[in-house]
Amino acid sequence: xxxxxxxxxxxxxxxxxxxxxxxxxxxxxxxxxxxxxxxxxxxxxxxxxxxxxxxxxxxxxxxxxxxxxxxxxxxxxxxxxxxxxxxxxxxxxxxxxxxxxxxxxxxxxxxxxxxxxxxxxxxxxxxxxx
Numbered sequence: 001x002x003x004x005x006x007x008x009x010x011x012x013x014x015x016x017x018x019x020x021x022x023x024x025x026x027x028x029x030x031x032x033x034x035x036x037x038x039x040x041x042x043x044x045x046x047x048x049x050x051x052x053x054x055x056x057x058x059x060x061x062x063x064x065x066x067x068x069x070x071x072x073x074x075x076x077x078x079x080x081x082x083x084x085x086x087x088x089x090x091x092x093x094x095x096x097x098x099x100x101x102x103x104x105x106x107x108x109x110x111x112x113x114x115x116x117x118x119x120x121x122x123x124x125x126x127x128x129x130x
Contacts, residue, residue, distance in 0.1 A: 020108065024096065025088055025096065027059060027107065028061055028088060031059065031096075033061045033062060034053045034057070034061060035050045035060060035063070036062070036065060037068050038065045039067040041068055041069050042070065042078045042082075047079070047082050047083060054097065055101075059088070059106075060097050061096055062095045063093065064094070065093070075095065079097055080097070
């Protein structure tokens with residue numbers, strides 16, 4: 001087992017669910033960066049803009065400018081902590097941030113109640129493909 005002190009900052013900062021993370025990375029590939037962090041670093045205004053973007057889009061790409069005084073991992077950690085979001089990916093100076101919409105999530109399906117799931121199974125006779 002790997003001790004917590006030897007885990008890289010990149011792996012430490014990413015969200016735990018690999019299946020969801022993979023789905024988010026695929027969806028985030030085509031996105032353009034909505035939020036940009038410049039020479040002032042992670043400011044209150046940037047976090048406010050990110051919060052609004054997460055409410056509107058649920059999945060947001062953040063571009064960290066080369067003049068940013070903080071490292072990309074420090075920025076990613078600050079974003080995650082202060083916005084309450086998860087990090088799906090850190091790729092170069094781009095961070096993919098995800099915050100689940102509690103009402104209408106596009107990336108996470110709601111759990112189907114067991115009674116409803118069993119009714120779905122009984123509709124299709126055995127041996128027949130749907």
